[in-house]
Every structure is written in structure tokens, then in C-alpha cells.
Amino acid sequence: MDLRGDSIHRYVNAFCPRCHDEEPDRPLSSVARLSGWLAVRDGLVWLERGCRSHGLVRTLYDEDPEILAYLEEWTAPTKAHIPDTPGNFDPIPSAYLRGLPQMQTQHTCILLEDIAETCNLRCPTCFADSSPDLRHVVAIGDVLANVDQRLERENGRLDVLMLSGGEPSLHPQLPELLAELSARPITRILLNTNGIRVAQDDGLLDVLTEHRERAEVYLQYDGLSQAAHRYHRGGDLRRIKQDALRRLSEREIFTTLVMTAALGVNDHEIGDVVRLALRTPYAGGSAFSPSSVRGVRDSSTPTIGSRTPVCSGGWGHRPTIWSRGGI
Incomplete structure (x- = not known):
């Protein structure tokens, strides 16, 4: 046989x-x-x-x-949580239609709050299908109500809260929102941004500086080449990204460089982004996101799999980017 x-x-x-x-x-x-x-x-x-x-x-x-x-070897003691609906033993995944179920075993690691659907870019690669044509922003009262509910469910403390969108820096009440969030027991507050306002708006930079003990920036940074930015963002944003990173570093605001990688487009620049983070003061790290093929681009690139080393010196382990999915 x-x-x-x-x-x-x-x-x-x-x-x-x-x-x-x-x-x-x-x-x-x-x-x-x-x-x-x-x-x-x-x-x-x-x-x-x-x-x-x-x-x-x-x-x-x-x-x-x-x-x-x-x-799969990684395990850790689970944190106690309060279910949204006590006695919710519905089968997974339908149980989540009523919030966190009774037998939920993982707490909220990162609470993601999409506070704006509007954006100041028309990115060919977009996780949210945002654009300047969309104008809606979420009232800060609604944002805070959801955060407070999560705090109650998480026994009074959140590890990480990420403000996202669209482009969250366009929210007209962002300063008030950051002030309210900073007064709550949240360990870290992340602003997920393309960096355009950070590069150009001193007022926004002042607000981020005021809250830098609790808030940091998750900065979109797709590489160092013009081709990478044109492919993912529809234009050459290298100067804007450089200015945003420099201004954040000068203000001692912790920043993570977030790269969207596509095979044959900018995957060869992964090492460049890592080295840039290593040599930039207050750049706390780099993160790599899979390319999401949706929205205005119908074409697709092959899956980015486990990569061989793409940079020399100072970084010896193999970088890995997981398969492209429906993000």
C-alpha cells in the first residue's frame, strides 16, 4: 500500500x-x-x-x-475577564455575536478603536478602503464609552489601545480624546498614522509630545525606495516619511515603523527598514504587515513566505512574513 x-x-x-x-x-x-x-x-x-x-x-x-x-508551544496563564453576556455558551464563532462569551480564554491584548473613516491618501494598498471621499468620524463620547466598557470587562486596566481608521490624526477632537484616554488606566496608547500631519502640523506634534509618556506612534513606513511608496501609497512620500520620523525622534516620542511588504515590490527593503529603526533614537521597533489586495487594485502579487536573510550585518535571524490574507 x-x-x-x-x-x-x-x-x-x-x-x-x-x-x-x-x-x-x-x-x-x-x-x-x-x-x-x-x-x-x-x-x-x-x-x-x-x-x-x-x-x-x-x-x-x-x-x-x-x-x-x-x-504552538507558547502558552501563558490566561487573565480573568468578565463576559459581555453572562451565561453565553453559544458555539464559536456565533458566540461572539453577543460579545465575549463565558468561556473566552484570552483577554483584550490590543483594543483597536477605528475613530475615523476619512483619510488624506488614496492608497492602492489599503486595509480599510478609506479615502478623502469618506468624511465620517466617531464621536469621542462613543469611543470613550466603548473604552470604559472594555476597562470594566478587563478588571480595570487595558494593556494597549490603538487609535486607527482611516487616518486617526484627522479626527477634529484628537487632542481631547488623547487627554481623556491618558487619564484612564491604559498602559500604552498607539496612534496608527501615515505620518502626513506629523510631518507638517506642529500643533499635532505638540499634542503627541504632551502625552509621550503614555502615547506613541505606529508610523506607516513602506521602505526607502520611491517604487515602494508609489506601489502602496500612489505617490512618492519618502520626504514626508523622513520628516515625520525625524520630528518624532527629536520630540522623544516612541515610534514603531510599520512596513507593508509585497513580494517583488519592497520585500528586499525589510532589512533597510530594520536598520533605520535601529539607528533612529526613540524608534522602538519595526513591524511587518502582509500586503492586502483589495480596493482599487485588482492585481495580486505572490504570497510572501518565510524569507531568507535580506540584510547583512547586525541582524542574523530569518525574517518571516505570513501569508497574504483577507485583511
Whole structure:
């Protein structure tokens, strides 16, 4: 008898993406849960399940079985939380329709608050489909009400709160919002920004400086080349990004450089961004996001997988960027 050519990593329950595409608005209670497994084959991890309508459905789950096994070794004591609806034992994922369920095992690591849908860019690569055509911003009373509810559920303290959008720096009441948030028991407040106002607006820089003991900046920074910025942002923003980073560093505001990477576009600049963070005072680190193909760009680039070393000297480990997904 011939061997199958794979090994079972573990058994799982999953859904059929083809069924979802056919009827995306169906209630979760009517979506079939399928038995399946994670199978290691040809150095890749595949999610495989059997659907009565579509047969065997196979999806790439992970590009490195070794890294997956390593990550699954990480465990930590779970923090106690208060469920949004006591006694909510509905099956996952439909339980989340009523907030955090009774058996939720993970607390809120990062509370993401989208405070504006408007933006001052029309990025070909956009996680939120934002643009200057959209004008809505969230009232700060609504933002604070949600934050206060999360604080109650998290027993009085949040680790990290991220303000995002759209472009959150365009919120007309951002100074008042930062003041209110800084008065609450939140360890770190992150402003997720493209940096245009940071580079040009001294008033905004003064506000960030006032709150720098608690607030920091998550700065969009796609690389050092003109091609990288034109591909992801639709224009050459190198000077704006440089000015934003310099001004933040001069004000001693902690900053993380956030790079959106696409294979064959700017993945070769990962090392450059890391080195820039290492040599810039108050740059606390760098983060790498997968390219999201949606919005105005119909084309796609291949998946960025586990990369071989892309820079020389001072950084010896292998950088990894996970597969592009529907972000």
C-alpha cells in the first residue's frame, strides 16, 4: 500500500469557503462545521476538510511546519475577564455575536478603536478602503464609552489601545480624546498614522509630545525606495516619511515603523527598514504587515513566505512574513 505523502499535524473543525462565497450573509447558526485536519505536505501546512457540496476543500494554512509547531508551544496563564453576556455558551464563532462569551480564554491584548473613516491618501494598498471621499468620524463620547466598557470587562486596566481608521490624526477632537484616554488606566496608547500631519502640523506634534509618556506612534513606513511608496501609497512620500520620523525622534516620542511588504515590490527593503529603526533614537521597533489586495487594485502579487536573510550585518535571524490574507 502506497503512503499518502503527508502527516497529520492535528485534527480541526472548519468551514467551507466556497459555501460562504455562495451565500455570505447566511446566519452563522446555519453554517455547517466540517471535520478536517492540518496536513503537512511538501514542506507546507494545509487545512483540509470535506464538504458535502464541494468535496475536498484545501487551503494553505502555514508555510513552515517548524515555525507553526514552535508558535504552538507558547502558552501563558490566561487573565480573568468578565463576559459581555453572562451565561453565553453559544458555539464559536456565533458566540461572539453577543460579545465575549463565558468561556473566552484570552483577554483584550490590543483594543483597536477605528475613530475615523476619512483619510488624506488614496492608497492602492489599503486595509480599510478609506479615502478623502469618506468624511465620517466617531464621536469621542462613543469611543470613550466603548473604552470604559472594555476597562470594566478587563478588571480595570487595558494593556494597549490603538487609535486607527482611516487616518486617526484627522479626527477634529484628537487632542481631547488623547487627554481623556491618558487619564484612564491604559498602559500604552498607539496612534496608527501615515505620518502626513506629523510631518507638517506642529500643533499635532505638540499634542503627541504632551502625552509621550503614555502615547506613541505606529508610523506607516513602506521602505526607502520611491517604487515602494508609489506601489502602496500612489505617490512618492519618502520626504514626508523622513520628516515625520525625524520630528518624532527629536520630540522623544516612541515610534514603531510599520512596513507593508509585497513580494517583488519592497520585500528586499525589510532589512533597510530594520536598520533605520535601529539607528533612529526613540524608534522602538519595526513591524511587518502582509500586503492586502483589495480596493482599487485588482492585481495580486505572490504570497510572501518565510524569507531568507535580506540584510547583512547586525541582524542574523530569518525574517518571516505570513501569508497574504483577507485583511
